[in-house]
Amino acid sequence: MSTTELEQLEQRLAHCLLCDRAPLQRRLAGLRRRLRGNRPIDRGLTAVAAEVAASEARRAQRQQALPMPEYPLDLPVVEHREAIAAALTGHQVVIVCGETGSGKTTQLPKICLELGRGVDGLIGHTQPRRIAARSLAARIAEELHTEVGSQVGFKVRFSDRVGADSLIKVMTDGILLAETRSDPQLLAYDTLIIDEAHERSLNVDFLLGYIKRLLAQRPELKVIVTSATIDPERFSRHFDDAPIIEVSGRTYPVEVRYRPLAGEDEDARERDRGQAILDAVDELERAGPGDILVFLPGERDIRETSERLRKHHPPHTEILPLYGRLSVQQQQQVFRPHSGRRIVLATNVAETSLTVPGIRYVVDTGLARISRYSYRTKVQRLPVEPVSQASANQRAGRCGRVAPGICIRLYSEEDYDQRPAFTDPEIRRTSLASVILQMLQLGLGDIEDFPFIDPPDPRYVRDGFRLLHELQAIDDDSRLTDTGRQLARLPLDVRLGRMLVAAHAEGSLDEVLVIVSALTVPDPRLRPLEAQQAADEAQAPFRDEQSDFVGFLRLWRFYREQERHLTRRKLQRLCERHYLSWVRLREWKDIHGQLLGLVRELDLQLNSEPADHAAIHRALLTGLLGNLAFKGEGQEYTGARGIKLHIFPGSGLFRKPPKWIMAAELVETGRQYARTVARVEPQWAEHLAPHLVKRSWRDAHWEQRRGRAVADEQVSLYGLVLVPARRVDYSQVDPVAARELFIRGALVRGEYRTVPDWRFISTTGP
């Protein structure tokens, strides 16, 4: 009789929420075993039956609450509604591609609802950026006539507004990736929409590989991958020829004009570029009214161009710079209404994260600074490179959103044709240590076998393992250590995570937590072009001549102290006076709060007594062993593997450079710079890196006076000599050779006076 009841309950699992099915199934299997062993199961059966009923009820409630979405008729995606619905019914994965303005982002989750998705589990919808996730949730909620937090929720770092009744959950792709740790089969979801996959961030690439493996285990899971119109076939192939549905964008034609620079060589073209921008702007002004967006590679180019344009143009033309390091208020200027013509000079921010409204014309230099990690020198480089065709097209598309546009490219059509079709995905240009660590933690097997869309370069993989070994996150056999498992739980760069673990041991976690948080946010100290000196003076109290890290501590104490007794308005004004970004300071505090919670979970202890310079910096150095450097003649430092470095001019140590430094970051821009640095003692590195230092000995001889064999020991780390020559007991190093010295030196020549330490002449060694 109980057998039938068990069977009935098992059948009812199909009406439960996805996330409840597996655990309930396991409990039913346990009951079945008890039954076979003739043990009573009545109480267990009653409890499981209640939970099955509760889960069924929750699912039924979701089913009932399913809204009937309405669609705005003027969006292109709506015309394809039925095609998308049919593809999704027939296939596990569907690729939807279309430009911004097609409405795919807002309408896809509604189409999923209409198909009855979102009942068994959530419809998870990922975005690359936090702001996008928040505002998308707000828009979908509005279109479904509901509030954020009820049927539509979102989750980003620091805010989780997903409710028990939520059917749609918008989140950053990083959040979904993080959830694989606690929910490896992603059973909270019955549908996943991976949006903006063409951006090919590390998160998206990792997720698409993970999902590919998940599909077989989750046959009822549906996945939509969305992309701009570039290369949807690539995603389709990755998912075994998933159908592609193209949704046209609501955009206007853009006329592309090629105006290549005249110069013969790079220098001449460089000189010509400034003039070419002015010429292009003139040409566009003749074309008619409307705002102009100019894409430039960096801040300095924006400044130079801005000056030239100001001299060149009548006063009714407004010139606005736009780049990532500007304060939020300065960035908001582009959304301020205006009369007359506006020329926006922008970096790549305007290509992806920020949409400048009302642009009719684009001038594209065809250049961008691209971040590339050098696995050879371990330095992050920011070279100016020609952008890909996809990127150039994205830039051109920025002027066809309100009316037909014109895009002037300051390079030739042949140049364009020869460029790579796509920007290298992040996985091909970044340090892979974090990804490898996550893969080891999740037990995903060999990285070579993981179904990445683009497999990472084996040299980068080796370098990632090497860094994890440097940090003692893996042992000599590449197996995860306890430290590695702790690092995998910290939402931090592995080097920074390692500092926290070390700070626990050094008794400096209180201070290091503040420093590590500071290193994860953009520098809150602003330095506007027009007020560089004023900013430097206002921030002088936060400088420390020994350590930029201590500089962060000073700023932190100042801010936290002021925060206690100032109103928000006054605090913001104080920030302005000191050229500090209030937004970034708050982000720093938020991160600090989050990490504080995590270190407690990891049982890392905060020190109650203030830590000294050594305790703080030894902890930091544990994460930065590869970023140690030694000063030679002049201002030049030699770092690991012989690389040449200079202290970044913004550092507090710039004027009085010490012999030994460590750097939080090595970046190659104009030069190879060590950024955020501190004075260190080389002996610290010797003690912190027993697994890395190399020792060599010379001049081994019998020392008559002390009655023992000695030698000069040299200790080095990555080719940097930490200890040039230290007299050591040679029997500890090479007992056999030491014994020879003893025999030749002491016995044969009769120099043996004191009682020998018999270990010297033992043949088995120490």
Added chain:
DNA sequence: GAGCACTGC
């Protein structure tokens, strides 16, 4: 003597 852009339990 000075920096492209994002993001996480």
